[in-house]
Amino acid sequence: MTLFVTLLLGLMLVILGLAMGWSWWAWSASGPLLLIAAFATHRMLSPKRAEMPRDVLSAPDLPLPETERQEHRIMHVALPSSVADYDFSFSATVRWTLLDAPDDAPWINAAGLAVEAVLERARSVTAQQPPNRSSLARHQLDGALATMRVDASGRVMAMAHSVELDLPEHDRERLTRLSNVRKDEDVWEHERNYERSKRAYLGEDVLKDTGSAVVWWLSxxxxxxxxxxxxxxxxxxxxxxxxxxxxxxQFEHMVYQPRDRSAEGEPGDTPLTSNDPVGAETGDEAEPPFPTDSVLACFGISPDDPDRDLFAARLADVARAHGKHHAEAALRSCISDDGDDGNGEGHGPEKPTEDGYEGG
Incomplete structure (x- = not known):
């Protein structure tokens, strides 16, 4: 490659010199320039010297080892809520990784430090939540424990996943009963306030005096x-x-005064009729349903008539047959003890027949 570049550069110089008509000194200067260019090309194209042995470079690159992480499952740890004596039950999987430490640093229990750090973070969240909001607190813990954070000792980074948070069943039932009682108490308190307000309105406003009551009714x-x-x-x-x-x-003459009917014989009293029960208590001795002597007199029976008791007994039987028990009782009450046995049969010599009476 160096030779090729040198020849190519030499041809370009020759063409350039012929075209421009160089003098002899220009041709002599182009020679060293061509050598310098060849040397520079050789330096640029030659491979660099390897810093490591070739046998080492031939081995493939290996991936860096991943940071070792460890996990530990904790179950049913009691965490406080915002209400005393009502604790949450907390479960989660704690994950941690060790941090670099000086050579003279003491040995540690990484699992213990990680669990302590996670529980401290979880406690700060649950202590602000009421016990009946365990579902909401669980989702908040998922977010609060989802990131790796350095513990107080600075030796491990810890987080938690698969978080579970519950309230014991007996505490949940107790809170439900207390909630229902509070709701009922609130309703009762509102009803009592409403009743108190209504009484005050009626007593202090509507019925303050007669005029206020009349105006209220007119409205x-x-x-x-x-x-x-x-x-x-x-x-x-x-x-x-x-x-x-x-x-x-000024209003006494307008007030209704009920009539006194306790005394007998006063004008305006309603007389007893045949439908009034005998012996009904009205404050005095009850009157008979009708005058028995007058009824017997209509049939020509006088008080000293020997047939009086027998005739009264017969009339009493007729009254009983028609369901007139008040008349029956009144008729039997006027029969003398030795005149009739209550069944219409007298002790006298007379006996009833189908057509009338026999004997004296």
Missing amino acids: RNEEEVEGAVDRIGVFAQLSAAARNESVAP
């Missing part, structure tokens, strides 16, 4: 003015009762 029934007038007495009683006071004097 809800704007078209019933006459109805409001009719209810003034009721409103007066309600407002007075709400304040534990008596009705104002």
